[in-house]
Amino acid sequence: MTVSLTPDYTTLTSPDTKLRLKDIIKTLPRECFQKDMRKAWTAVVVNVLMVGLGYWSIAASPWFLLPIAWIFTGTALTGFFVIGHDCGHRSFAQRKWVNDLVGHIFMAPLIYPFHCWRIGHNQHHNHTNKMDVDNAWQPWRTEVYDNLDPITKTAYTTTRGRLWWLASILHWALVHFKLSNYKTRDHGKVKLSIAVVVAFAAIVFPALFLTVGVWGFVKFWLMPWLVYHFWMSTFTLVHHTLPDIQFKEPEEWDAAQAQLFGTVHCDYPKWVEFLCHDINVHIPHHLSTAIPSYNLRLADSSLMKIWGSKLRRYQFSWGLMKEITDQCHLYHPEEAYQSFKSYANK
Template sequence: MACRVADSMFLFMAPHQKPSGSHKILAHCSPGICYLKGERVIQKGIRHQQFLLPKRKSRVIQAVAIPVVPSPADTAEYRKQLAESYGFEQIGEPLPDNIKIKDIINTLPKKVFEIDDVKAWKSVLISVTSYALGLLMISKAPWYLLPLAWAWTGTAATGFFVIGHDCAHKAFSSNKLVEDIVGTLAFLPLIYPYEPWRFKHDQHHAKTNMLSEDTAWHPVWKEEFESSPILRKAIIIGYGPLRPWMSIAHWLMWHFNLNKFRPSELKRVKISLACVFAFIAIGWPLIIYKTGIMGWVKFWLMPWLGYHFWMSVFTMVHHTAPHIPFRYSNEWNAAQAQLNGTIHCDYPRWVEILCHDISVHIPHHISPRIPSYNLRAAHKSLQENWGKYLNEATWNWRLMKTILTECHVYDQEQNYVPFDKLAPEESQPITFLRKALPDYA
C-alpha cells in the first residue's frame, strides 16, 4: 500500500548532519506502519528500521515508527460505503497496472465475437415493429396518454441507433456494404449522420475517459467555467437540469462541422450529411403535409427528444461517477479506462429489449466487435473472471442525482468539483436538483 512521507522533521539527526546526495532515503510501509530505510540496510525490523548514512564517520540513525491508517479507498468496506452513497451496487477494486486489454479479451469465450445474421436481423425487426407500434399509439392516444406513447416511441427509436452502432463497429454483418447501408438507414429517422458519428465514436473507444481526447463526455474545465458569467450560467444549466438532453448539443457540435474531420474522411462524411439533409428535405414536409405542424411535433419531435434522453443518460451513466477519473494521455491506462472506467447499469427490462442491451456496456468497451446480442454472455464471463473490478448499478434516482449534482468541473485530486462549490451564488439549478430529486437507490 502506498504511503506518503509529508515531512522529514521526525528524523532526529546529529547537528550539521545531512544525508549524502548519492544515497536516497526511502519510505517503506507495511499494513498500518510507515517507516524509513536507507539504500544500505544491514538489518530489517518490523516496527522500526535502522539505516546507515555513509559519511567519513558512519553513524546509525534510528527512524521512529509512525502508525498509518490504510487508505480507505483500498478497503472493501469503504468501497461499499461509496457504492451506497452514489447509488451503485458495487464499486470495483482498482485494476492493477500490469493488466492489459488483451489479457481481459483472452478470458472471453470465442462465441461472443461471432456474428449471427438471424439475431442481427431480429433486432431490426424488433426496432421497426416497436417504432411502428409507437407511432400507432401516438395516433390513437388521448392527450393525457401521449407522454407514455412518446416514451415508448423514443425508446424504440434508440434501438435504431444501437443497430447503427453495431454496424459502425463491424458487429452486425460480415458484409461491410450491408453494414454501411443498414447503419445509414437506421440513423436517418434520428437525423444522425452515420459516418461522422462513426469516426468520432471510434475515437471515444480508443481514448475512453482521456481528458480532451474523449469525444463522448468529459468534465468541464475550470478555466472554461470561469471564463465568462454568461458561459458559466449556460454550463451550469446544461450540465445540471438539461444534462439528460445534452447529447443534442453534442450532436450539433461534433457531427456537422467538416473542420473536425481529416481530409481522408471528408468524402464519406459528406455522403452521410447529404443523406441526412435529403431525409429532412423530403421526410419533414411529408409529415407536415399529412399531419400539420403539430403532427410533426407529435410524431417526430417528441419521440426524437425521447431518443436523446436515452442517448444522454446511457452515455453519462456509462462513464461518469465521482470515483471514476479522467486522465491525461501520459497517465492513461487502456485496461483501467475500459474495465474500471466503464459502468454496467441495469434498466427496466422493456428498455433493455427495445435498446438491444446497449447498457451492458463493459464488454462493449473491452471489445467493440462483440455484437449487442452477445453482450450479456460476455458480461457474465467478465463477472466470473474480473468481477471484483467491475462497477455495477441498477438505474435509480440516487445514481442520477449523484451525476447531475456532483460530477461537474475537473479536478486532478478529487476528479470532480460540483458547480455549487465553485460558484454557489450562481448554482441555483444545482441546489434545486439537490432538493428536488428523490434519493431512492
C-alpha cells in the same frame, strides 16, 4: 509484472499484475465475437415492428395517453440508433458495405449522420476517460471553465445539471454537421452521411406538415425524437461518469484500467433493455467493439466470474442521476470531480 499469453485468473486479479487490454479480452468466450446473422436481422425486424407499434399507439392514443406512446416510441427509436451503433463498429454484418447501408438507413429517421457519428465515436473508444482527448462527457478544467463566454458557460452548467438530457441535442447540432471537425480524408464520407439525413428531412418533414400539420409533426416526430435524445444523453453520461471515476492525464492513462474499471454497467427496466438491445451492458463493449450487442450479456457473465464486485454495476434511478448531476461537473486531478458549488466556494 505482466501476464502470460494464456491468462491465469488468479494472476489477472492480483494487485501486482499490470493488466493489459488484450489479456482481459482473451478471458472472454470465443462465442462473444461471433456474428449471427439470424440474431442480427431478427433484432432489426423486431425493432421495426416496435417502432411501428409505437407510431400506431401515437395515432390511436387520446391526448392523455400520448406521453406514454411518445416514451415507448422514442425508446424504440433509440434501438434504431443501437443497430446503427453496431454497424458503426462493424459488428452487425461481415461486409463493410452492409454495415454502412444499414447504419445510414436506421440513423436517417433520427437525423443522425452515420459516418460523422462513427468517426467521432471511435475516438471515444480509443481514448476513454483520457483527459483532453476523450470526446464523450469530458469534464472541463477549471481554467477553461473560468474563461468561457457567458453563453457557453450557461450551456455547460445546464447540461451538467438537471437538464443533462439536453446535452445530446447540443452535441448532435454542434458537432456532427461541421466539416472542419473531421480530417480531410474523411470529408467524402461525412458529406455523404449529411446528405442522407438532409434528404430524409427534406422528404419526410414537408410530408408531415402537409398531411398532419404542425401538431402532427410535433406529435409524430419531434416528441419521440426528444425521448430518443433523453436516452442518448442518459446512457452516454452514465456509461463513464461517477464521482470517483477519474479522467486521467494522457501520460498517466491506462487502456485496461479505463475500459474495465472506468466503464459503468447500469441496469435499466427490462423493457428499455429489450428495446435498446442491451447497450447498457457496457463494460464488455468497451473491452472490444467487435462484440455484437446480442452477445454482450454472455461476455458480461464471463467478466463477472473473474472480477465480480470490482466492476462498477448500478441500477438506474433518480438517486443515481442526482448524484452524478450534483457532483460531476469540473475536473479535479486528485478527487476526479468537483461540483460547481464547491468550486465557487473556494
